[in-house]
Amino acid sequence: MNTEKVVEYIVTWLKDYATNAKVNGFVVGISGGIDSAVTSTLCAKTGFPVLCVEMPIHQAENQVSRGREHITQLKNNFNNVASVEINLTTTFDNFKKAVPTIENEATVAMSLANTRARLRMSTLYYLAGLHGYLVAGTGNKVEDFGVGFYTKYGDGGVDLSPIADLMKSEVYKIAAFLNVPNSIQIAQPTDGLFGDSRTDEDQIGASYDELEWAMIQDELGKTESDFTSREKEVFKIYKQRNKANKHKMDPIPVCEIPKELK
Known part of the structure; x- marks a missing residue:
């Protein structure tokens, strides 16, 4: 893969799409993972305003710290990047109190994990609506078109997908080229939807x-x-x-x- 040319191509694609759609910029959910770090950096390179959104829900501290490290780096390198943290933990806990449950704990846990992703999707679209932005998806090719490892109408609910034609290994190559923080590059991939240390590999x-x-x-x-x-x-x-x-x-x-x- 010609990494530099691929980066240039995606950035141009994002710029053209935003221009033709007559929108003001992009909003990206930041998880502390490699995909959201690459996506937000590519969006930042367009020159359009980019809003990075942290949305912790009982989140592991190392995920939060990696996300903040990345956002700090972006802001230091791009003057078109802004950020906001919206803690959805109380919202999530109130949701759990309001809905019925069943005895099958595994089924409940999976349903609540998907609920976390859908709460975040709603938050991103709220912010996108306020600013006239597009929600940029962070899914890669293996997740989006191989094993379907994402939440329908959660992290799968986006306006455009800049890295969805890239294998995970190619995302890592682009991350290295873009100088994404090393803490993110070496971290084990995780969706962070269960509030524990399980990785994507553990689940799949x-x-x-x-x-x-x-x-x-x-x-x-x-x-x-x-x-x-x-x-x-x-x-x-x-x-x-x-x-x-x-x-x-x-x-x-x-x-x-x-x-x-x-």
């Missing part, structure tokens, strides 16, 4: 390098029978996730009424 059962490999094999038309041992296990994980999350990646089904019935 495979690393992003393994998932990239499986995605490429799937695009080549390979099947599970083509592999053995760990490769077979990873490919199976990829295919199961891909199939289960098609509802996120495909357009919303529309019940089309036959003309003769109208």
Whole structure:
């Protein structure tokens, strides 16, 4: 990958899109992770105003500190970057008190994790509406089109996706080129939606390098029978996730009424 040229291409794409859409800038949710750091830096390089938003919900301190380190670096390097912290912990806790629950703790935990992401999406769109900004998505290719590792109408609810055609490994290369803080570059990827230390790999059962490999094999038309041992296990994980999350990646089904019935 020609990293410098890819960065230039994405920045130009963002500038052209914002200009044609007649908007004032971008808003990006900052998590302390590699994807949001790269996305916000690319947006900053457009010259358009960029609002970086921290939205902690019972967040681990190391995630918060990494996000703040990144925002400080951005502000030092770009005069078009502003930031705001909106602590959604009380909002989330009040939501939990207001809704019913069930005995299955795992199901409740997953539903609440997705609720965190949807509260953040609503917050980003509120701010985007105030300022006339676009919500820039932070998903990469493996997450968005491989295993569907994001929340529908949560972090998947965005106006445009500048890094969604980049594999995770390519995002890391761009992060290094952009001098994203090293603390973010070496951190284990995590969605931070459960309030504990679990990583993306803990949840998925495979690393992003393994998932990239499986995605490429799937695009080549390979099947599970083509592999053995760990490769077979990873490919199976990829295919199961891909199939289960098609509802996120495909357009919303529309019940089309036959003309003769109208």
